[in-house]
Amino acid sequence: MSFEMGDLDEVSQTLKLLGDKTRLTIMKLLEKQECCVCELVEIFKTSQPSVSQHLRKLKDAGLVKENRKGQWIFYSINPNSPQHELIQQLIAFVPSQDHELEELDKKGLRISCN
Amino acid sequence: MSFEMGDLDEVSQTLKLLGDKTRLTIMKLLEKQECCVCELVEIFKTSQPSVSQHLRKLKDAGLVKENRKGQWIFYSINPNSPQHELIQQLIAFVPSQDHELEELDKKGLRISCN
DNA sequence: TTATTATATAACTATGTGCTTATATAAGCA
């Protein structure tokens, strides 16, 4: 077998987490590159606490990790999650969300720390 | 690409449906063979209405289909669902639930219509 | 026909979820 067999509870918990359109889209966005909270707030046109709460659920489940850079906190996929392979396969079914990041670029709202 | 790209809403809706342990297990059981409601009631040790309501959600989403045989109604995976490929891939991560059906056999509770 | 078995549906309830507003924490800047 090419992947670890998941535990039933862990698999259903992961599906429940990604059974939310916002969180599923976040994971798809992070597939390509890390994002900070304010970028996601802009993309989802929702409140900052709402985005933070979604990110916390993903982080509590170990699906993403955070990386502070100055005043910003960047989130990225955690490749060491036991659920990583499942997630990769799932988000392969989600259409690309790159246009959202391109929109941000056009508005000059991308955050870059080098 | 070896599969149809899903619509974002349809994918998240499917994940939400299978983000429930009972429904995820039902889909895993049906992967191997059709089951009738009373078998599932026995397996999940829950009420008959509870199982019926889970099955209705799966049927409303087009993930399963029903087939009446006399007084029993057998449910099976709907291979024509647009979500079929996604479902197949994700239930591959769920451990086999065959032991549940074997238990039923031992107790003489399997329903067979020939 | 009546009784029994299998399943579905409706109404209710308890719990969970996602959002909002308000506030706290933390980093950077004047």
Place this chain on the structure above:
DNA sequence: TGCTTATATAAGCACATAGTTATATAATAA
């Protein structure tokens, strides 16, 4: 030191969800 920006957390509310009990429908058997 304030002031601003970015993020997190807490509390409250509206709505969704999964279970329960009671009842309806449908098939079968006596």
